[in-house]
Amino acid sequence: MDSFQHTVKRAVKFAGIGLHSGKPVTLTVLPGEENSGVRFLRSDLRQGEPVPAFLDRIVDTRLATTIATDEDVISTTEHILSALFGLGIDNAVVVLDGPEVPIMDGSAGPFVHILRKVGRQRQKACKWMLKITREISYADGDTTVRILPHDGFKVTCEIDFDHPLIRRQRFSAELNPASFASEIAPARTFGFLDQVERLRQNGLALGGSLANAVVIDDEGVVNAEGLRFADEFARHKALDVIGDLALLGFPLLGHVVTRKSGHGHHHALMKQLVAQPERWDLIAYQPEGPNRVLAKVASTTREASDKLLSYLLPPSLALAGEPCFA
Numbered sequence: 619m620d621s622f623q624h625t626v627k628r629a630v631k632f633a634g635i636g637l638h639s640g641k642p643v644t645l646t647v648l649p650g651e652e653n654s655g656v657r658f659l660r661s662d663l664r665q666g667e668p669v670p671a672f673l674d675r676i677v678d679t680r681l682a683t684t685i686a687t688d689e690d691v692i693s694t695t696e697h698i699l700s701a702l703f704g705l706g707i708d709n710a711v712v713v714l715d716g717p718e719v720p721i722m723d724g725s726a727g728p729f730v731h732i733l734r735k736v737g738r739q740r741q742k743a744c745k746w747m748l749k750i751t752r753e754i755s756y757a758d759g760d761t762t763v764r765i766l767p768h769d770g771f772k773v774t775c776e777i778d779f780d781h782p783l784i785r786r787q788r789f790s791a792e793l794n795p796a797s798f799a800s801e802i803a804p805a806r807t808f809g810f811l812d813q814v815e816r817l818r819q820n821g822l823a824l825g826g827s828l829a830n831a832v833v834i835d836d837e838g839v840v841n842a843e844g845l846r847f848a849d850e851f852a853r854h855k856a857l858d859v860i861g862d863l864a865l866l867g868f869p870l871l872g873h874v875v876t877r878k879s880g881h882g883h884h885h886a887l888m889k890q891l892v893a894q895p896e897r898w899d900l901i902a903y904q905p906e907g908p909n910r911v912l913a914k915v916a917s918t919t920r921e922a923s924d925k926l927l928s929y930l931l932p933p934s935l936a937l938a939g940e941p942c943f944a
């Protein structure tokens with residue numbers, strides 16, 4: 619990790635189709651200003667301010683994570699956000715000419731491959747991170763999602779499906795841009811054949827095919843090429859949770875541990891975090907020697923989500939004048 623913010627070196631364009639609409643969509647990642655975070659813009663709608671990728675914009679978490687302001691709906695945000703956060707890109711404007719992020723091959727691999735080729739641009743502002751100081755958790759039935767204090771960013775995901783091919787899978791990794799790119803980004807989304815057929819009857823997953831998802835039937839994997847990893851399903855869960863937690867607006871210093879979770883649970887965990895500001899600090903990150911110096915900048919006491927959002931929304935840019943290292 620770095621002590622300064624980064625954006626993309628230049629504009630990057632991706633063309634694909636929406637998983638649910640089946641319609642062509644173009645996604646362009648543009649360089650973003652310091653302290654502006656990741657924001658989405660619908661170029662096919664009226665020209666307005668980009669929508670911050672922030673949890674208070676979440677309007678739907680049923681099949682994918684959808685954010686919106688008024689009619690500016692942006693659906694399936696998790697894979698592109700996972701790619702940007704996994705690669706340590708703090709600021710960017712993601713421009714879409716339709717309501718859905720293109721599904722590409724069902725993973726974050728194509729985004730990550732091209733973004734790494736283009737490279738990152740270091741910016742002058744220091745890198746702000748959410749440092750977890752005490753466990754934050756959410757539970758619902760046999761689902762648990764937690765973030766534990768950790769000196770780095772680590773993800774552990776466990777899934778449990780009543781299918782002979784999957785059953786219980788657990789994936790755990792300490793992450794940096796290189797390990798994210800090789801261990802998590804290529805893992806594809808997956809679905810069960812009968813479930814896919816039901817979605818299609820309801821006018822969903824119209825763009826879904828073996829080119830953008832691992833499909834499983836009673837026998838096993840339908841895709842001729844098989845799996846990319848034996849535990850590809852659990853790795854994709856890690857991809858999704860990183861993309862969902864990116865909606866906190868800041869990268870995490872902590873260990874995310876999930877069991878049988880989905881987008882709705884990840885949203886609930888973020889709400890827990892926002893409601894308990896005594897369990898985290900917003901810090902200027904400085905990797906220096908074996909003992910990193912972490913300058914405590916803000917520990918909010920009131921409406922922490924408003925405070926977090928105020929850091930993201932221009933023109934307040936409350937952090938812009940803050941010194942990087944206290």
Ligand SMILES: [Zn+2]
Pocket residue numbers: 696697807854857858
């Ligand atoms: Zn996914």
